[in-house]
Amino acid sequence: MTYTLSDSEFNTVSLLSPEGRYDYFVEKVIAGGEVWSLESDEGWVVMTSDEGEECLPVWPHQDFAAEWASGEWADCKPAAVALRDWIERWTPGMTKDGTLLAVFPDDNSEGTIVTPTELLQSLEAQRTTR
Numbered sequence: 001m002t003y004t005l006s007d008s009e010f011n012t013v014s015l016l017s018p019e020g021r022y023d024y025f026v027e028k029v030i031a032g033g034e035v036w037s038l039e040s041d042e043g044w045v046v047m048t049s050d051e052g053e054e055c056l057p058v059w060p061h062q063d064f065a066a067e068w069a070s071g072e073w074a075d076c077k078p079a080a081v082a083l084r085d086w087i088e089r090w091t092p093g094m095t096k097d098g099t100l101l102a103v104f105p106d107d108n109s110e111g112t113i114v115t116p117t118e119l120l121q122s123l124e125a126q127r128t129t130r
Contacts, residue, residue: 003028003032013064014064018106018111018112019112021104021106021112022111022112022114025060025103025104026119026123026126027126028060028061029083030123030126032060032061033083033084034060034082035059035060035080035083035086035090036058036059036061036062036079036080037057037059037065037079037081038057038065038069038073038078039076039077039078041075044056044079045073045076047105049102050109054099055113056101056102057102057111058102058103059078059104060104062078062080063078065079066078067107087123090116091117091119094116095117099116100113100115101116
C-alpha cells in the first residue's frame with residue numbers, strides 16, 4: 001500500500017543526507033509495506049557503487065524510484081515488492097547471491113550500501129519500536 005507523497009515531502013526528503021534517507025526508507029517501508037526498485041523487460045536494475053560493487057537500488061516510494069527512470073534507465077518502470085515477500089524470499093535469495101543494496105540513492109547516486117541482512121535488521125528494529 002503506497003502512501004501519499006506530497007511534492008513538499010518529496011523535495012524535503014530528497015535533500016536529506018544518505019543516513020537521513022536510510023532512516024526515512026526504513027520507517028516508510030515498515031509503514032507502507034513495500035520496497036520499490038526499477039524493472040525493465042530484462043529484469044531488475046543493478047547499479048555499480050563507487051567501490052565497484054553491484055547493488056540493487058531501492059526506494060520507499062514509487063515517485064523516488066521513478067526519478068531514476070531516465071537516461072540509461074529510461075526503459076525502466078518503478079515496481080514494488082511486498083514487504084513480506086522482501087523478508088521471506090528476497091532477503092535470503094540476495095544474501096545467497098551476494099547482492100548488496102543501494103538504499104535510497106539520490107540524483108548523485110549517493111545512498112547507503114548495505115547487505116540484505118543489515119537492512120532486514122534495521123526493518124525489524126523499526127517494527128519493534130512501532
